[in-house]
Amino acid sequence: MITLIDLAAKLERRKLTSRQLVEHCLTNIDNSTGEGKRAFLAVYRERALAEADAADAARKAGRHSSPFCGIPLSIKDLFDVAGEVTRAGSHALDESAPAGRDAAIVDRLRKAGFVIVGKTNMTEFAYSGLGINAHYDTPASPWDRSRRLIPGGSSSGAAVSVSDDMAAGAIGTDTGGSTRIPAALCGITGFKPTQSRIPLDGCTPLSSSLDSIGPLANTVTCCAVLDSIMAGGSGETEEAFPQVGLRLGVLEGFATEDLDDEVADAFRNTLNRLTKRGVMMKSITLPELEAYSAHVNRGSLIGGEAYAWHRPLLETRRDFYDPWVRARIEACETFSAADYVDTVARRASCKAATAQRTAAFDALVLPTVPLLARPIADLTADTDETRRTNLMYLRNTSIANTLDAPAISIPCQQTDCAPVGLMLMGHHGRDRQLLSIAQSLEGIIRLD
Helix, strand or coil: CCCHHHHHHHHHCCCCCHHHHHHHHHHHHHCCCCCHHHHEEEECHHHHHHHHHHHHHHHHCCCCCCCCCCCEEEEECCECCCCCCCCCCCCCCCCCCCCCCCCHHHHHHHHCCCEEEEEECCCHHHCCCCCCCCCCCCCCCCCCHHHCECCCCCCHHHHHHHHCCCCCEEEEECCCCCCHHHHHHHCCEEEECCHHHCCCCCECCCCCCCCCEEEEECCHHHHHHHHHHHCCCCCCCCCCCCCCCCEEEEECCHHHCCCCHHHHHHHHHHHHHHHHCCCEEEEECCHHHHHHHHHHCCCCHHHHHHHHHHHHHHHHHHHHCCHHHHHHHHHHHHCCHHHHHHHHHHHHHHHHHHHHHCCCCCEEEEECCCCCCCEHHHHCCCCHHHHHHHHHHHHCCHHHHHHCCCEEEEECCCCCCCCCEEEEECCCCCHHHHHHHHHHHHHHHCCC
16 A cells, blocks of 8 residues: 555665556556556556656656656546547547647646556546446445456546555546545545645536545555645645544435445444544434435436536537437426426525534534446446445435535445445534544544
């Protein structure tokens, strides 16, 4: 579980070169028995090696751009790279014009010296929490790979690129849980920021009200570094928040219903460990959130905004969509302007009421997802069970998107058990405080 801080130190002490690091990642991507061909939709082999050599030369001359210069990352197929068509995990955009410039976050990461090794696979147009892609195949979760379990989505390839050591970190998006679901199912860490923290320029949208950009990596500190740089900082980390007296609200109600036994056990055991270390716990319910969730099940901001963006493309490229994704987008055609205005107002009211109810807590805690990873083969058909399972994976993570709150998933399973994520959710705009809390608690939450 090497971190970006570890890698930066090894590079600085000349115990490792960027060339060696990038070659290591490329070798893992190329492994014929691995998931590289499913996890990546594009690999920037020559450019990555050239940038690695340039980083090594700059470090040797003492003029490297940051401590992280030369460290390899992957980026989701939603982000623009100058001169390339951004496909968003689909064939519907194959005939679109190439991007004129890099996405804002790609530009910031490159200026910090990170090497982009490739673009990762994803659910088509980021419209599912399962991680399945009908066009480019689906990478499997690292757990019990002989069963080929879903990686979670929509940032599926991003998570697998980190879990399989094909990148030191990955950048995904999160509209309803798309960094945190795959992080939970692949046994790594995933962070969703307050939406306005990271610029969305150059990122193919799903929902303009809910889209956010966040990192997936091995540790909380790694996520803090990448979050800082994408927000315009220099890769700062956070001091650990004092554990004694830390106040966590344990979210009860629908968030803890219908959990797999393994998820329930891991969550309960983690709360017990935290309590023994002096963390204060108190149950909390959020009735306004439950009422809003019941409302959006009849039509959501994601669906309405997705249909508005896709409508012109569906008129000319409809047959190039995955039928399951297309059907879900087209089902929102009847989501009216009045429905949209009403939903926006209900969300604002829910956010305000929830902020008051949670003000006494430093963060909320809940299971990231209620289910363990299911076999890919069981979820490839458009069935009622597939749709129900997708909603279950999105159920808990989407809370943070509704509230526009920062949230992070940290692995909490017992050693040698299937991956389970524990989610910490902070207050709107207080992202770095949440990362500080997560940094403090990570050693208690994780058992690997």
